Amino acid sequence: MSSDRVLMEVRDLTVDYVGDTSIARAVNGIDFDIREGEAFGLAGESGCGKSTVAFAIARLTRLPGLVSGGQVRLNGDDVLKFDKARLKAYRWREVSFVFQSAMNALNPVIPISEQIMDVIETHNPELGEKGARARAVEMAGRLLGEGSDGASLVNLAFELAISRPPTESERAAAIGV
DSSP: OOOSOEEEEEEEEEEEEEOSSOEEEEEEEEEEEEETTOOOOOOOSTTSSHHHHHHHHTTOOOTTEEEEEEEEEETTEEGGGOOHHHHHHHHHHTBOOOOTTGGGGSOTTSOHHHHHHHHHHHHOGGGHHHHHHHHHHHHHHHHHTOOSSSHHHHHHHHHHHHSSOOOHHHHHHHHTO
16 A cells, blocks of 8 residues: 655656757656655657656666656655666666566576576675575565465466466476485
8 A cells, every 4th residue: 555655756858869950858847756655657659758768767768768857855855866777776776667578588508596686686696595585485476475485486486487387297306306
């Protein structure tokens, strides 16, 4: 359940793509708030600027893209002015995205559990491999509504990869039994 407390404020966000002789405005003064406990989805037609907004909020915009105006505030702090260290903490721990081609971002020859644990270890090196696995299992359990017994990661991997639950033999092989 969301509260009235605003975590992120986006005001008059403007993003342009700069060419040699022209500028294309991709996002023109968008405003929205994201409240504590709220899952926020940005929907629209293909090419309307959804990914451009997400990249701007995460400070991932690269040339020829340019955040040319507006504000992005997290708990009152100006995200567009974060230094490198603060930006690294902001991404993943405080904000994360599922982009429209997320399935293409997963490597089909590396187990999904390993890919998830790699991200967790990168952003939380103090956890180590065992701690990262425990966190990944906890996250998968929350997504799937199951207990965090290790099978959650296997179930999540199968659901994402082939849209069906794993068989018992597939689950045993994936867990390493």
